Structure formats: C-alpha cells, structure tokens
Amino acid sequence: MTHDKKNRYSEMGSQAENAIALSRRRVLKAAFAGIAAGLAVPVLPRLSACAAEASGNKVLIVYFSRTGNTREVAGQIHKRIGGDMLELKTAHSYPAAYRATTEQAKREQEEHFRPTLTADVASVGPYDVIFIGYPNWWGTMPMALFTFLEKHDFAGKTLVPFCTHEGSALGRGPRDMAGLCPNAKILDGLAIRGSHASEAQEDVDQWLRRIGLSR
Incomplete structure (x- = not known):
C-alpha cells in the first residue's frame, strides 16, 4: 500500500x-x-412483573365480590402475574345490609341453590392456571362459585383458591372445590381478612412465591 x-x-x-x-x-x-x-x-424495554406470568402458563383470575374486598385481592394478584380477570355476576342481587346478605347466603346454601351467572367465560379451555376468589360465606364459597365450577371442565387445570374473611379463613372452600373439580390440581390457598384487603399486597406476593407462581 x-x-x-x-x-x-x-x-x-x-x-x-x-x-x-x-x-x-x-x-x-x-x-x-x-x-x-x-x-x-x-x-430500553424492561421485563414487567407480568412477564413471569405463572411460568408461561395462561392465567385466569375468577372471583365473586359483594363488598369489593375480594376484588381488591384479585387486583393485587393480577398486578404481579397478569392474566385475564373475570368478576362473576349473578342475575339476582344481594341486600346492601350485611345481616340480610348472610341470611340470604345461608338459605341459598341450605337449598343447594345455583345462581344464574350474567358474567362468565365461554370456556376455561385456553387457561392453565385459574385463581378462584371468594368471600367466605358460612364456611365456604358463595353459591355463584358452585355454578361456575360445575359449568366448566377443569380436568388437568391448576386451581388456586383465595378468599377474604373475618375469622373463618378459607373454610371448607378448597375441599368443596376439590369435590366439584376432582381432576384438577388445587394449590395452597390464601386467606386475607376483609378489613385488611387493601393492605395485603405483601402477603399476596409472599404467597405467590411460595406456591411457585411468581419470582
């Protein structure tokens, strides 16, 4: 050169x-x-908490909430792992008064009532992990959850119970869930006092890590 x-x-x-x-x-x-x-x-884009959505599984968070406490916890779960959300609604309403609601809930349970749902999903087929949230009514789930669980096929699915309560914790909800969905896997649930629902994010985070659905 x-x-x-x-x-x-x-x-x-x-x-x-x-x-x-x-x-x-x-x-x-x-x-x-x-x-x-x-x-x-x-x-530069960052991985969000939802990027770890239940280790790649498709998630559905289903819940029934009369006062909003269970809705609050459902939102905290969604904040950490993402997924789709469904708030179950029934064709009939519940009284505004607490005592009247408990009396109606007890009658529904004794009569094995199955409320008609006005909000639901067409199928749970696309989902791998399904959270089931409920307020503890007379030791178990409200009957709307019974309608939902009996309507769909949960064979091979992973169900994750969570509830709000004022002293009864999860009650027999997980056991009733297992009876309605015998071919599903049911993980350890989370019980949050309704009065503490808005402050439960740390408990939710620890629980999700413990059951292997969050990092």
Whole structure:
C-alpha cells in the first residue's frame, strides 16, 4: 500500500469515528433536552412483573365480590402475574345490609341453590392456571362459585383458591372445590381478612412465591 493510500484510509477512519462520536453527542443532547422539557424519552424495554406470568402458563383470575374486598385481592394478584380477570355476576342481587346478605347466603346454601351467572367465560379451555376468589360465606364459597365450577371442565387445570374473611379463613372452600373439580390440581390457598384487603399486597406476593407462581 502506498503512502498516499495509507493517508486516505487513515482520514476515512477518523471521519467515521468523528461521525459516530457526533451521532452519540446528538442522541445524548436530544435526551437531555427532552428531559429538560418534560418530554417522554424512549428507554430500553424492561421485563414487567407480568412477564413471569405463572411460568408461561395462561392465567385466569375468577372471583365473586359483594363488598369489593375480594376484588381488591384479585387486583393485587393480577398486578404481579397478569392474566385475564373475570368478576362473576349473578342475575339476582344481594341486600346492601350485611345481616340480610348472610341470611340470604345461608338459605341459598341450605337449598343447594345455583345462581344464574350474567358474567362468565365461554370456556376455561385456553387457561392453565385459574385463581378462584371468594368471600367466605358460612364456611365456604358463595353459591355463584358452585355454578361456575360445575359449568366448566377443569380436568388437568391448576386451581388456586383465595378468599377474604373475618375469622373463618378459607373454610371448607378448597375441599368443596376439590369435590366439584376432582381432576384438577388445587394449590395452597390464601386467606386475607376483609378489613385488611387493601393492605395485603405483601402477603399476596409472599404467597405467590411460595406456591411457585411468581419470582
């Protein structure tokens, strides 16, 4: 290679390095300008908590909630692992008064009543892991959950119970669930006092890690 060619290659290399450095300075300048102006600056995507959604399984979070406590816990589960959510609704309503609701719930249980659902999924087939949330009514799930569990085929599914309560914990809910879904796997459940539902995120997180559905 001649001396002139060497000089030309050296000049080309320096120009390329200068162009790269200039490009970097422009990017940084634009970024700082965006920050100063209060604009959103693109960043590299990060894995969210939902990226670990139950180790790649498709998740459904089903719950029934009259006062909103069970809904609150369902939302905390969803915050950590994602998935689809379904709040069961019935064709009939429950009284606003607590005592009247407990009396109606007791009658429904004694009569083996199966409420008509006005909110449901067409099939649980696409899901691998299904959370079942309920307030503990007279030691077990509200009858709306019985309707739901009897309607669908849970063979081969993993069911995960959780409930809100004021002293009875999960009750016999998981046992009744197992009786209705004999071919499903049922994991250890979580019971949260209704009065503490809004502050239960740490308990929810620890439970999800313990049963292997979150990191």
